[in-house]
Amino acid sequence: MTRSRTERTLRGRVAVIGIGETDYYRHGASPDAEFKLALKAILAACADAGIDPRGIDGFASYSDDRSEASRLAAALGIHRLRSATMQWGGGGGGCCAAVANGAAAIVAGLADCVVVFRALAQGQYGRFGQTTGLDTVSGERAYLMPYGVLAPPQRFAMRVQRYMHEHGVRRAALRAIALASYHHAQSNPRAVMYGKPLDEAKYEASRWIVEPFHLYDCCMENDGAAALVLVSEERAKDFRQKPVYVLGAAVGSGHRTAATAHNSPRYASASFETVAPDLYRMAGLAPSDVGVVQAYENFTGGVVMALAEHGFFKPEETNDFLKLENLIAPSGRLPLNTSGGNLAECYMHGFELVLEAVRQIRGTSTNQVVRNDVAMVIGGPMVTPVSNLLLGSEAVQ
Amino acid sequence: MSSGTYPSYLPRGLPIPVAEPDDLSAPYWLALRQNKLLVQRCAHCQTWQFGPEWLCHHCHAFDPAWVEVQPRGRVFSWERAWHPSHKSLEGHGPYVAVLVELPQAGFVRMVGNLLGDPMQAVTIGAEVEGVFEHHPDSEPPYSLLQWRLR
Numbered sequence: 414m415t416r417s418r419t420e421r422t423l424r425g426r427v428a429v430i431g432i433g434e435t436d437y438y439r440h441g442a443s444p445d446a447e448f449k450l451a452l453k454a455i456l457a458a459c460a461d462a463g464i465d466p467r468g469i470d471g472f473a474s475y476s477d478d479r480s481e482a483s484r485l486a487a488a489l490g491i492h493r494l495r496s497a498t499m500q501w502g503g504g505g506g507g508c509c510a511a512v513a514n515g516a517a518a519i520v521a522g523l524a525d526c527v528v529v530f531r532a533l534a535q536g537q538y539g540r541f542g543q544t545t546g547l548d549t550v551s552g553e554r555a556y557l558m559p560y561g562v563l564a565p566p567q568r569f570a571m572r573v574q575r576y577m578h579e580h581g582v583r584r585a586a587l588r589a590i591a592l593a594s595y596h597h598a599q600s601n602p603r604a605v606m607y608g609k610p611l612d613e614a615k616y617e618a619s620r621w622i623v624e625p626f627h628l629y630d631c632c633m634e635n636d637g638a639a640a641l642v643l644v645s646e647e648r649a650k651d652f653r654q655k656p657v658y659v660l661g662a663a664v665g666s667g668h669r670t671a672a673t674a675h676n677s678p679r680y681a682s683a684s685f686e687t688v689a690p691d692l693y694r695m696a697g698l699a700p701s702d703v704g705v706v707q708a709y710e711n712f713t714g715g716v717v718m719a720l721a722e723h724g725f726f727k728p729e730e731t732n733d734f735l736k737l738e739n740l741i742a743p744s745g746r747l748p749l750n751t752s753g754g755n756l757a758e759c760y761m762h763g764f765e766l767v768l769e770a771v772r773q774i775r776g777t778s779t780n781q782v783v784r785n786d787v788a789m790v791i792g793g794p795m796v797t798p799v800s801n802l803l804l805g806s807e808a809v810q
Numbered sequence: 811m812s813s814g815t816y817p818s819y820l821p822r823g824l825p826i827p828v829a830e831p832d833d834l835s836a837p838y839w840l841a842l843r844q845n846k847l848l849v850q851r852c853a854h855c856q857t858w859q860f861g862p863e864w865l866c867h868h869c870h871a872f873d874p875a876w877v878e879v880q881p882r883g884r885v886f887s888w889e890r891a892w893h894p895s896h897k898s899l900e901g902h903g904p905y906v907a908v909l910v911e912l913p914q915a916g917f918v919r920m921v922g923n924l925l926g927d928p929m930q931a932v933t934i935g936a937e938v939e940g941v942f943e944h945h946p947d948s949e950p951p952y953s954l955l956q957w958r959l960r
């Protein structure tokens with residue numbers, strides 16, 4: 414696609430040239446400190462690209478990552494730091510926005526080589542699923558926590574319940590998403606759930622966390638780090654790997670999504686109703702162009718909503734579309750979470766999904782899809798801001 | 811609507827709600843202790859707003875007024891929680907949280923527990939009324955607004 418150089422877009426301007434991650438661990442099982450995990454992932458991404466880490470001049474992350482950019486710059490001995498961006502918002506809503514912010518810094522001429530990363534050792538700094546240790550709460554939490562609406566499972570279940578009510582979605586659709594992630598994890602040696610298959614009977618026999626979520630509808634809690642390296646498209650072919658281009662990215666949420674105590678006007682939503690059209694517009698693509706999707710599973714129900722909001726099916730078609738055979742590599746209708754994702758590879762806060770999308774475009778996934786010119790990543794459904802990303806090969810760039 | 815004390819639906823030890831350091835929600839929490847439900851309503855444009863904010867989101871008038879509303883509504887969504895995400899819930903068993911919309915107050919919503927059998931079937935759209943749950947012996951003391959079927 415030919416576009417004016419003055420057009421305000423990320424499309425085709427920036428490429429991922431390296432990816433890297435640490436070993437992935439159960440929460441508390443990392444032998445390394447969280448900051449050391451970040452350094453290991455960044456060095457692995459630089460080695461994958463074949464660049465000297467001292468040439469990094471920018472960092473981007475999200476969700477208040479504790480591995481602060483200036484400390485990384487000092488530890489790595491980079492020549493100079495030129496860009497340091499932190500995406501506001503919690504959860505994994507920023508996993509694609511961080512890539513967008515890093516790419517935007519490059520397009521704007523603020524930096525030349527940006528590392529985007531997430532490091533998280535829940536065993537060292539507290540688990541997202543536990544909330545003990547607070548005496549008093551104020552703000553939004555005050556309207557929720559005294560009623561036992563404490564951690565993310567309880568905070569999001571009512572949103573999914575309402576969506577299922579409005580659109581007649583059955584629990585089997587949620588189950589298919591869990592089964593797809595576990596199916597893919599069985600051929601991914603990085604996956605924490607590698608060698609631990611899941612079937613319908615095991616899923617149904619698992620305990621309730623909060624209705625409508627069984628245990629396997631909920632993401633894991635893990636330790637690890639993942640990183641990628643971005644450069645401008647002019648330099649994209651100077652490195653070791655096949656470049657993977659940013660085709661589009663979008664960030665945000667709709668009208669008053671953050672209205673507190675569950676007062677978002679569009680409550681039964683994954684927050685992508687305004688963000689998905691922005692993504693397709695920037696990329697100049699439609700849902701039918703997308704060959705493979707990595708969709709952030711905080712909970713399976715969030716994936717259901719996010720996929721519909723990205724136009725892969727209408728909400729009323731959910732029960733027919735979300736079946737295991739449609740969701741698996743190499744040639745299901747819409748191969749989904751082909752590394753195992755947050756449910757079965759590692760809850761690297763969604764950044765493992767971005768790395769998997771890069772592998773799909775390169776053709777190096779352990780669950781490689783056939784249609785791999787365009788890969789989508791969807792970050793953090795039901796939070797605000799959310800974000801998403803389209804990556805592609807040179808053929809579509 | 812019932813007022814006065816009511817046994818605590820969930821065990822003691824969960825986080826205690828308090829107003830923010832800037833006291834934005836202080837009128838709300840104080841009113842609950844007096845068996846009253848207050849919701850913000852802009853005196854300028856009559857827009858309802860909850861949770862509270864310093865600004866009316868519709869007309870941008872500052873300091874929306876607090877008005878008393880009858881704690882009646884209907885179930886907008888619900889969940890039955892089983893996993894204890896807090897130490898004080900360990901061994902307690904399932905409990906029901908509901909999201910209640912208040913048609914008489916601009917359809918604002920609030921979260922509470924649905925009193926009664928935790929295994930009861932819950933229906934979206936069911937009519938509910940508020941029950942004030944007081945914790946006078948807590949430090950600091952506070953009150954919650956719970957719900958029961960009408």
